[in-house]
Amino acid sequence: MAPDDSEEALIDGLVRSAFQVMSVLTRIGAEHDLSLTQLRVLGIVRDRRPRMSDLAAFLGLDKSTLSGLIDRAERRGLLARHASPEDKRAVVVLITDAGRDLTQRLYEEVREALAPATGRLDAQQRQQLAHLLEPVLTPPLPAAPRPATRR
Amino acid sequence: MAPDDSEEALIDGLVRSAFQVMSVLTRIGAEHDLSLTQLRVLGIVRDRRPRMSDLAAFLGLDKSTLSGLIDRAERRGLLARHASPEDKRAVVVLITDAGRDLTQRLYEEVREALAPATGRLDAQQRQQLAHLLEPVLTPPLPAAPRPATRR
DNA sequence: GACATTGGTTTGCATTACCAATCAAACTCA
DNA sequence: TGAGTTTGATTGGTAATGCAAACCAATGTC
Numbered sequence: 001m002a003p004d005d006s007e008e009a010l011i012d013g014l015v016r017s018a019f020q021v022m023s024v025l026t027r028i029g030a031e032h033d034l035s036l037t038q039l040r041v042l043g044i045v046r047d048r049r050p051r052m053s054d055l056a057a058f059l060g061l062d063k064s065t066l067s068g069l070i071d072r073a074e075r076r077g078l079l080a081r082h083a084s085p086e087d088k089r090a091v092v093v094l095i096t097d098a099g100r101d102l103t104q105r106l107y108e109e110v111r112e113a114l115a116p117a118t119g120r121l122d123a124q125q126r127q128q129l130a131h132l133l134e135p136v137l138t139p140p141l142p143a144a145p146r147p148a149t150r151r
Numbered sequence: 152m153a154p155d156d157s158e159e160a161l162i163d164g165l166v167r168s169a170f171q172v173m174s175v176l177t178r179i180g181a182e183h184d185l186s187l188t189q190l191r192v193l194g195i196v197r198d199r200r201p202r203m204s205d206l207a208a209f210l211g212l213d214k215s216t217l218s219g220l221i222d223r224a225e226r227r228g229l230l231a232r233h234a235s236p237e238d239k240r241a242v243v244v245l246i247t248d249a250g251r252d253l254t255q256r257l258y259e260e261v262r263e264a265l266a267p268a269t270g271r272l273d274a275q276q277r278q279q280l281a282h283l284l285e286p287v288l289t290p291p292l293p294a295a296p297r298p299a300t301r302r
Numbered sequence: 303g304a305c306a307t308t309g310g311t312t313t314g315c316a317t318t319a320c321c322a323a324t325c326a327a328a329c330t331c332a
Numbered sequence: 333t334g335a336g337t338t339t340g341a342t343t344g345g346t347a348a349t350g351c352a353a354a355c356c357a358a359t360g361t362c
Contacts, residue, residue, distance in 0.1 A: 006277040010269050011262055013284035014172055019191070020289060021169035023211060035317070040170070053340055060174060065319050067342055072317080089327045089340045111162055118161050120286040126157040129283040133164035135271040136280075138171060186348070204309055216350045218311055223348080240309045240358045 014136070024113045028106060037061075038073060042095065042103045045079060051090045078102060165287070175264045179257060188212070189224060193254045196230060196246045203242050229253060 022036065029039040040059065044050070050058070056066040070093055073079040078099035084090035095103070118126060173187065180190045191210065195201070201209070207217040221244055224230040229250035235241035246254070269277060 004274060006274045006281065007262070007266070007269055009281040010272075010277045010284075011265050013281045013288065014168060014265070014269075015176070015261070016288050017165060017284055018169040018172035018176075020287075021165055022173060025166070025169075026211075037318075051340075052342095060177075061318090062320055063341065064321080064343080068318075084340095087328075087340080091341065110166070111158070114162050114165070115158070117287045117289065118158055118165075121161075121283065123155060123157045125283060126161045129280070129287075130157065130160040130164045132272065132276060132280040132283065133161075133168055136171075136268045137164065137167050138268065188349075202309080203311095212349090213351055214310065215312080215352080219349075222311095235309095238309080238358075242310065 020117070021114070024110060028109050028113060031109075032102065032106065034106075037069060039106065041069060041073065041093075042078065042099060042106070045093055045095045046100065046103050049092055049094050051084060051087075051092055053090075055093055073099070171268070172265070175261060179260045179264060182260075183253065183257065185257075188220060190257065192220060192224065192244075193229065193246065193250060193257070196244055197251065197254050200243055200245050202235060202238075203244065206244055224250070 025039055026036050029036055034042070037059070041055070044055065044058065052066055052070070053063055056063045059066070061069075070079055070081065074081060077096055080094050080096055082092045082094055084092050121129060176190055177187050180187055185193070188210070192206070195206065195209065203217055203221070204214055207214045210217070212220075221230055221232065225232060228247055231245050231247055233243045233245055235243050272280060
């Protein structure tokens with residue numbers, strides 16, 4: 001099937017904006033000694049309390065990769081491991097206060113860093129863009145895997 | 152300055168779509184034994200012939216990082232190094248036929264992988280979305296890249 | 303011509319990521 | 333119940349990525 005021009009142009013735009021956003025995230029992360037993945041982990045764990053393997057699956061990483069990742073974040077006091085009460089094999093990852101503070105700061109920096117870009121649109125266009133992006137985004141999560149402990 | 156809601160929502164959408172696109176690129180790259188960065192290098196070198204340091208600057212990478220990156224791609228026959236005629240210190244990176252073929256295939260796979268997502272919009276919406284993204288994207292590197300404050 | 307600058311590579315180190323192997327806990331079902 | 337399987341996580345090994353510092357060669361500048 002021949003891809004029509006609108007698709008071609010859209011994909012190009014999406015890919016370029018992805019690289020641009022990633023570059024911002026990478027830079028801001030680096031300024032706080034955090035990799036892109038660490039950044040992402042913080043963002044996820046911020047309002048969830050997933051088990052290691054759920055987190056790995058969500059990130060699309062191997063469980064063993066996650067072990068090291070959490071190790072380092074734990075050593076820095078940003079995250080903590082907790083034994084799951086329901087399943088003694090499982091380990092639950094949760095964010096510490098320090099981690100939450102840092103994440104909050106990071107979010108603000110990201111917003112500021114992207115402001116020049118988003119600022120080139122007026123409020124109505126921004127709303128429209130966000131609205132058009134919505135359908136493109138995959139279903140964020142198959143619902144809450146469990147109404148987990150809400151903080 | 153309080154960020155208005157439209158900005159908040161837009162940034163969230165941009166970041167999420169960035170992760171989604173990256174995840175596709177990473178997967179497709181991995182299927183061909185290419186990292187995200189290698190993928191990106193191929194895409195850039197596809198229609199350019201930059202020198203090592205220009206490429207490094209554009210990618211936001213250290214020169215030493217690029218050396219290894221190009222080494223591996225060269226060993227696989229995807230890229231080649233060429234002495235610059237103007238400056239005997241400089242090395243120019245160029246794509247091989249094999250590299251071009253692979254890049255072409257990758258592009259098609261990316262398009263197909265993203266089709267389900269972009270397909271949730273009709274042609275008119277796609278065009279509109281691409282159009283709205285345009286201003287958000289930074290000036291896509293003119294021939295003369297300014298050595299911006301990028302570390 | 304001496305000296306600094308620029309362009310690339312090499313070396314050393316930490317991180318990221320995969321796979322395979324391992325161990326403990328939980329589940330199955332005969 | 334108990335043997336065997338599956339599941340959750342860690343460990344160890346390897347490769348790739350990335351930075352920084354040291355280095356060499358070509359250029360540029362006075």
